[in-house]
Amino acid sequence: MSMSTTPTGSPGSTATGAADTDPASGPAPLPAIPAPAGADPEVPRYAPQWLQLREPADAAARAHDLLDPLRIRLANRPGRPRDLVVHDLGCGTGSMGRWLAPRLDGAQHWVLHDRDPYLLHFATVGAPRAAADGSRVTVTTQRGDIGRLTPDALAGASLVTASALLDVLTPDEIDTLAEACVGAGCPALLTLSVVGRVELTPADPMDAEIGEAFNTHQRRGDLLGPDAINAACEAFGRLGATVRVNPSAWRLGAQESELAAEWLRGWVGAAVEQRPELAERADTYLQRRLAACAAGELRVVVHHMDLLALPRPAGGAS
Numbered sequence: 001m002s003m004s005t006t007p008t009g010s011p012g013s014t015a016t017g018a019a020d021t022d023p024a025s026g027p028a029p030l031p032a033i034p035a036p037a038g039a040d041p042e043v044p045r046y047a048p049q050w051l052q053l054r055e056p057a058d059a060a061a062r063a064h065d066l067l068d069p070l071r072i073r074l075a076n077r078p079g080r081p082r083d084l085v086v087h088d089l090g091c092g093t094g095s096m097g098r099w100l101a102p103r104l105d106g107a108q109h110w111v112l113h114d115r116d117p118y119l120l121h122f123a124t125v126g127a128p129r130a131a132a133d134g135s136r137v138t139v140t141t142q143r144g145d146i147g148r149l150t151p152d153a154l155a156g157a158s159l160v161t162a163s164a165l166l167d168v169l170t171p172d173e174i175d176t177l178a179e180a181c182v183g184a185g186c187p188a189l190l191t192l193s194v195v196g197r198v199e200l201t202p203a204d205p206m207d208a209e210i211g212e213a214f215n216t217h218q219r220r221g222d223l224l225g226p227d228a229i230n231a232a233c234e235a236f237g238r239l240g241a242t243v244r245v246n247p248s249a250w251r252l253g254a255q256e257s258e259l260a261a262e263w264l265r266g267w268v269g270a271a272v273e274q275r276p277e278l279a280e281r282a283d284t285y286l287q288r289r290l291a292a293c294a295a296g297e298l299r300v301v302v303h304h305m306d307l308l309a310l311p312r313p314a315g316g317a318s
């Protein structure tokens, strides 16, 4: 059997068209997505099926403890009671909005940013409609590169969000993001960044070797991978923002075996892409792990962190 390759930064972030899995051992391979006109073939793309598969686990993992300080900040923002304007960066199919919009009071306008127009289409179709208090929620989309975000682009923003994004960014992109948020005086809720730690139960002698190769793969080129959360804390802290982080681990058991299997394929595939000499042993390892997963005998904890950054409000922020 050939294994899926994962040319992406986020663990289990199965990139489109790269999943080459054996249908006999798990979910059907993810179909290839047509590349948008002018798309850079080197830029990883994300299958909407993967993002949809992980959405319930993401929702269960998110750090609720960060919501109260965020609500307090939003309730005290200058310009209230104007509608909340939320910019969701790297929105994918829009799972962050579906989770957060119904947890915040008041009318909201979400600006969904991604460089992939195919995902923006899914995000629009599945956009949330109502806030916690029943107020309306509207969305627009913006195709573009987060690496070029400016404080001007966030003028009037009440909140910036991102989910499963930081670890696929470079240090420069994180600095740009922090500078744009702090420059606009806008709080940022940046969730589900991998921290490079996974626990599989029962343990297997090859877990650590695969995990290390995977983490190295995540740091390929300029990407921060598991170092992203620290880099983001430092970037916001340097700029004078108050930063809080809370854990937001995925806890996958028998009920989440489909997600765990797809995550395993991506995790092992990326490790082998990083260290091709592992291929034969890793294939046997993957078969073992997938069999345990199918039997409901494998538990996986994938550690993540959520970050809330509260810069000083700028005069113009609403």
Ligand SMILES: C[S@@+](CC[C@H](N)C(=O)[O-])C[C@H]1O[C@@H](n2cnc3c(N)ncnc32)[C@H](O)[C@@H]1O
Residues within 6 Å of the ligand: 010, 013, 045, 046, 051, 058, 089, 090, 091, 092, 093, 094, 095, 096, 113, 114, 115, 116, 119, 144, 145, 146, 147, 162, 163, 164, 165, 168
């Ligand atoms: C792992 S996915 C997460 C998607 C979504 N936030 C979620 O939690 O389901 C990362 C997303 O960020 C987008 N992305 C990554 N780097 C980007 C960049 N530099 N500019 C714009 N979008 C980017 C990808 O297209 C993808 O939709």
